[in-house]
Amino acid sequence: MSVLLPPLPAGYRARPTAVDDVPAVHRLVAACERALHGRAETDPGGIAADLHRPGLDPAHDTLLVHDRAGRLAARAWVDRRCEVDVHPAHRGRGLGAALLDWAEARARQAGSAGIAQTVPDDDAGAVALLRSRGYQPLVRSWQLAYDMPEEPVVPAPPAGLTVRPFRPGDERAAHRLVEDAFAAWQPRRKSYPEWARHTVDRPAFAPALSALAFTDGQLVGAVLSLDLPETGEGYVEQVAVHADHRNRGIARLLLHHAFRAFHRHGRRRCTLWTHSDTGALALYLRVGMTVARSSTVFRKGLAGD
Structure with missing residues (x-):
């Protein structure tokens, strides 16, 4: 099976992710989180765990995009679900759209009936991109917080x-x-x-x-x-x-x-995530937690697409 590589804007190149790339991917995702929420919430262990998802083949199901200077500009992986992250310094150049195209093409090649991606509700650009490509809301997630003075x-x-x-x-x-x-x-x-x-x-x-x-x-x-x-x-x-x-x-x-x-x-504060399928939101609100922010899982069907 050949490795799919997306057409990218001039000056960028793509390759699959290797285990040794986890620290660099963590720095990229952390930079995205700081730009959006003012702090990083991802840890290297979570990045590494995603690379070991059952059925995910890093050689075919992951991509890293570097700029001319060799700096990591974006990353993506797909395995029924997908994640796409573009470094704040490289946004507005078409990398997110190119990686979304790649993820859909790879999902079709793998025989997936659909593809899903979780996007923070306050990331207006990502939400608009997914909606423009025919993605529909599937599940809502909430981050709950408990303040402890x-x-x-x-x-x-x-x-x-x-x-x-x-x-x-x-x-x-x-x-x-x-x-x-x-x-x-x-x-x-x-x-x-x-x-x-x-x-x-x-x-x-x-x-x-x-x-x-x-x-x-x-x-x-x-x-x-x-x-x-x-x-x-x-x-x-x-x-x-x-x-x-x-x-x-x-x-x-x-x-x-x-x-x-x-x-x-x-x-002095504790957080957790829950989503609409669990039915647990009311429990956390009764405990005294409050909604800090939310995300939405968007899905697009690929069969016959």
Whole structure:
């Protein structure tokens, strides 16, 4: 199979991404986030995990675009979903449109029926580009924030429930819990290696700032946290409660344990992301979190296109 390379504006060249490129890609994505939100929220571990998505072949499904001086100007990957990022210094030159064309062509070549991309709602240029290419809104995501000027008060646990921080050896049970809890809205179960790359094997994973709940020795709830120093905030990556133990206040309890741990770690704000398919927005609002910003997943069908 030949490698697709898009036609690019003069002075730019493209090649696939290699593992050694992760630091440079992180710097690019961080620059995009700072330009849009005033701070970087991506960590190198998240970039590396995306390169190991099942079914993604970096040689065919990723691209880096460099300028004449060898500086990374843009990047893209596609595997049913896609991500396209253009460095702020190189915007307005057609790179985003060229990489979007490449992603669609690669998705068709791979036999995908459609392609999806998540875009911050305040990135007006990216939203306009996707809409102009026939992409339609599919799912809404929200970043929730919890401000902690004072140390959060942790509620008393329900009878028979114990809470403790994450420990080595909890990994497999946490994976099963999360995948079972997410099965109602997540179309595909993640294997342990895939899940672990995004959570417990990620360098930013913070076991001491994560909280687990047990009943009779069975793991029934988990809040898994990341420590992302550049944001100056706490970050909750995943919240999961076993279906048989919901509506007992376990998620609220575990979140407050994580909030208190972050506060004691010097953080005064904690954030997490949720989306409309999970039905969890109301829970986080009841906990006292507020919506900080939002993103939309846009999708375009490719069959017969």
